[in-house]
Amino acid sequence: MSAFSLKNISKSYGPSRILDDITIEAGEGEFIALVGPSGCGKSTLLRIAAGLDHGDDGSVSMGGRDITAEHPADRNVAMVFQSYALYPHLTAAQNIAVPLTMRNLSALERMPFVGRLIPGRAERQVAIRQQVATTAASLRIDHLLDRKPGHMSGGQRQRVALARALVRQPGVFLMDEPLSNLDANLRVHTRAEIVELHRRAGVPTLYVTHDQAEALSMADRVAVMMGGKLLQIDEPSRIYDDPRHIEVAQFIGSPRINVLDAVTSENGAVVLGGNVLVEGVAGPVGTPVQIAIRPERIKLRPAGGGGIPAIVSRLEFLGSEVIVFTRIDGSDGSFTMKAAPQDVAHVAAGMPVTLEVDPGACLVFGKDGLRVPLRTPIKQMAHV
């Protein structure tokens, strides 16, 4: 039994299918990152999980209880919005206290003057204030508590929004690109902090982002969505090394994975520049396939060696590494690779080189985009 699950969720707006049969099950305390390009339906899925929207099909359940029909207020979910959605007329402290006030005080107790007369309200209010203070302290925003959102920076607002979600014990955390409005430095810093907060709270989390690096670095499992479909959900390393779909391979990883169109020859082999890249691809001779190779799995060698002859077209220096762009000789294909600066110190644009692909680095995808299994694992790149 999973702590929080979305089962077979589908949704259409008119003729366009925004979500297509999506199933995600989060275990106890699991952090799942939902990643995909803009417009693929991530926010819609999150809103369905929160009960703010309803799918045409499928069910949502929490701790084994079906909550598909429940009102958002009854679901006990906490959500952090991309725009933070803080109440502009309330101070940070009041903002954080809202979910507690709405839950712990009755309608009568919340009334401006009458409420004060009800016995027990004062104690509950002290308890709320205590909780707000504790949460604020854990996010180090104690000094902002009396400020209104209009007088805070983006990063400070983001923390208040996090505090408002953390202050109660929700059944699930939903976060919709909470870091996308922060600058790069703060983003990396806050990433680590969210992971830490999540670990302490131990609540299952669905975290939406369009930044694949964020997804890989934070999540226990990454769910890749494209055009309303869930293409793969797996651990970050599996998503990176063993993508099930060409679009997953292309979306994850920076710089982008190299993709070549090719056809199989004798023995299910794919040959490039006189080199067998891969062997044992299923299907008859002449099957069109796509070969994908990660940039860091290609090595640059001096021209003339055994390998794929190519010409360097451009270099990008990134500090700890250099991205080398090359054109393959005698074809319109191109390869991007990642190298250590000292290894390419002598390389300049226009230089002929030889490329050597790591054995087993080739991922083969069929025309439908799905991964094609290999009959025989490759050991060594062979020259023919």
Added chain:
Amino acid sequence: MSLLSLISPRNLRLALLSLGALVFLAPYIWMLSTAAKSREEIFSSSLSLWPHHWALWENLGKAFSRVPMLQLLFNGVFVCALIFFVQVVIAIPCAYAMAKLKFRAAQTMMTLVMLGLLVPIHATALPIYVALNKTGMLNSYFALSAPFFISVFGIFLFLQFFRAMPDDLISAARLDGMSEAAIVSRVIVPNAWPAVTAFAIFSVVAHWNDLFWPLIVVTSTERATPPLGLLFFRAAEAGDDYGALMAATLVVTLPLVAAFLAAQRRFIEGITLTGLKG
């Protein structure tokens, strides 16, 4: 040379605007002047803006003694407040529902609001009058205010304002456990002050100055609003005592002028918010 240098585009604009302001203000200034003149001076052949003989207190005294001025002012304040209060209480939830909730009749309601904007009170005056007459409710505060309780203009104005409010804010409120009523009272209203102020200006100015409707449903001085009271005063008592009449007018217009001066900034914010001028 120095005179020529005064002719800059900026000064020209200022001069033009000042001239315009003077044209619009002239009747009011003349009213002030007349209110301070004695009867003889008003009818003397020489025109002068500044009274020779200061008779403002005298005229004010006459206005207050011959007309139940305090009663008129109270009626005006009460009717305007009642209308404004009920309008807001109805228009805000209505506009919220139309702006942020999805329901089947939304489109139809939008059409109805648009139609409502096109129908002036003059068109419906007669049937409403007949209904009030049949139920014996003429000459009452209710008759003065009820036809204005539902303000399509108010609904429209709030609708535009609420549409600009972020959906996420309302989603967050729902997740925090608020009911729709709580969202309206705790999130929408506290953030709608600019719109409420703008609407207050239109509503209060329109109904404080309204003569058409009070003239139809009120015949007694007890329920008369200030403009209607002035009309009674001119017809019955003042005769040709324009000094007293203008003094009474001054008293009637004073609350709005004072309110404007006190809240000038907010007034202008409100009017620029709606993008309307009137």
